[in-house]
Amino acid sequence: MHKPNKLWVRVLPHKYLSNSSVLQVQAKPQDSPVSKGLLNARDRLHTGFVFRLSIGETSLWHDDWSGMGNIAPTIPYVDIHDVERKLCDLVVNNAWNLQVLYTRLPVNVLHRLQKIKPSTVPNRHDVWTWETNTMGIYTVRDAYRTQFKSIPIVLGARWRSSPSCPHCSAHEEDVLHCLRNCRHSQELWLKFGAFTWPNFTVGDHSSWIRSQARSSNGIKFIMGLWGVLKWRHNMIFEDSPWSLEEAWRWVCHEHDEIVAVLGEGAGSMDCWLGSRWQPPLAGSIKLNVDGSYQAVDECSEAGGLARDSQGN
Known part of the structure; x- marks a missing residue:
């Protein structure tokens, strides 16, 4: 304007x-x-x-x-x-x-x-x-002033914490609690297997973020941070907040999109978080189907794809 x-x-x-x-x-x-x-x-x-x-x-x-x-x-x-x-x-x-x-x-x-x-x-x-x-x-x-008076905000590099975590009622909410130690955050990190990563539970928030972002799990870590914050904001702002599985699906999709763009580990199944298509046995045909419905237009569609063991 x-x-x-x-x-x-x-x-x-x-x-x-x-x-x-x-x-x-x-x-x-x-x-x-x-x-x-x-x-x-x-x-x-x-x-x-x-x-x-x-x-x-x-x-x-x-x-x-x-x-x-x-x-x-x-x-x-x-x-x-x-x-x-x-x-x-x-x-x-x-x-x-x-x-x-x-x-x-x-x-x-x-x-x-x-x-x-x-x-x-x-x-x-x-x-x-x-x-x-x-x-x-x-x-x-x-x-x-108009929308978010009751929500903790970041000013500069400092976290203005609320007296307690709005999700798990911990005594005091700080950066590490929000991003790693809150039980909701931990549920998402467990999906990554992050607590087995070297030094994942060590250090203050600044050194923790730097060390993990530079590690071999850097992309997963960064997407984990994004997912934790996205899920947190979803819980605060939305009337129907995500479940853990819905938050995990969002993280998997965004992570795999970035991996595809960066071309990291192309061809390796280990780099993907989301489920990937698995070919059928030789001599067999696999049919994958999906459908959707839009309540606004009252329209529905369905489709399918048949492929052999070579993906043809």
């Missing part, structure tokens, strides 16, 4: 918005996780954003100044005198002057317009801004 010339800001609207406003577009089943995540964040923060007039170059009819889309399709008739109207044309002495309009606006449009402060500022563009921030930009501080 504030930096429209940035590449990612230009790409995402072109790909996902279809000329709609980011404040009104709805997620589609085929959208990417990135797009769905942005729209989910939008839904959580929507009420904190307001439209701020500056030079007032926004079109009254064709731009989304209300967060509910442009109003042109809802107006049955626009007088020829009003076709090029901009919001700045309706502001006089920091007040709305709707008497200049020849076109009658519906009551709901008038209510939306009255929510915007009718004051113009020269040399600045009209923009959607975060209401409680003087700069108009949503920051990490705003996120903490």
Whole structure:
């Protein structure tokens, strides 16, 4: 909203918005996780954003100044005198002057317009801004104040611990407890077999992370850290948190994707965490099947693949 010339800001609207406003577009089943995540964040923060007039170059009819889309399709008739109207044309002495309009606006449009402060500022563009921030930009501080006040956060290199672990009620939660010693974290590390790795239970959190990340199990360790934090956040933020098996499946998938990209141990079954296809006995055919169902569309699909012992 504030930096429209940035590449990612230009790409995402072109790909996902279809000329709609980011404040009104709805997620589609085929959208990417990135797009769905942005729209989910939008839904959580929507009420904190307001439209701020500056030079007032926004079109009254064709731009989304209300967060509910442009109003042109809802107006049955626009007088020829009003076709090029901009919001700045309706502001006089920091007040709305709707008497200049020849076109009658519906009551709901008038209510939306009255929510915007009718004051113009020269040399600045009209923009959607975060209401409680003087700069108009949503920051990490705003996120903490509005969304995450009860959650421990990382400041610099220090961990601001809560009095006790929210998951296992340990006496005090610190970095090592969160990442390794909490019983939930240990359940995931046991899936890796991590407690058999050299020096896995030794050292403060800084030396522990450095030594394990540089070891022969470095990729598994890094993915384990990611999985532990992902599962922890899932438990805190989601209404239906993952089970251990669901968390492990996520870790296996992400780990194997990275291994495939890096090409490490290609061809060796030992480097994969997830289950891999096993060929049938010579002279036999194996049929693998799968299916899915989408409740939103009430659609289901199924498919299968038959292969011999050579994978053909």
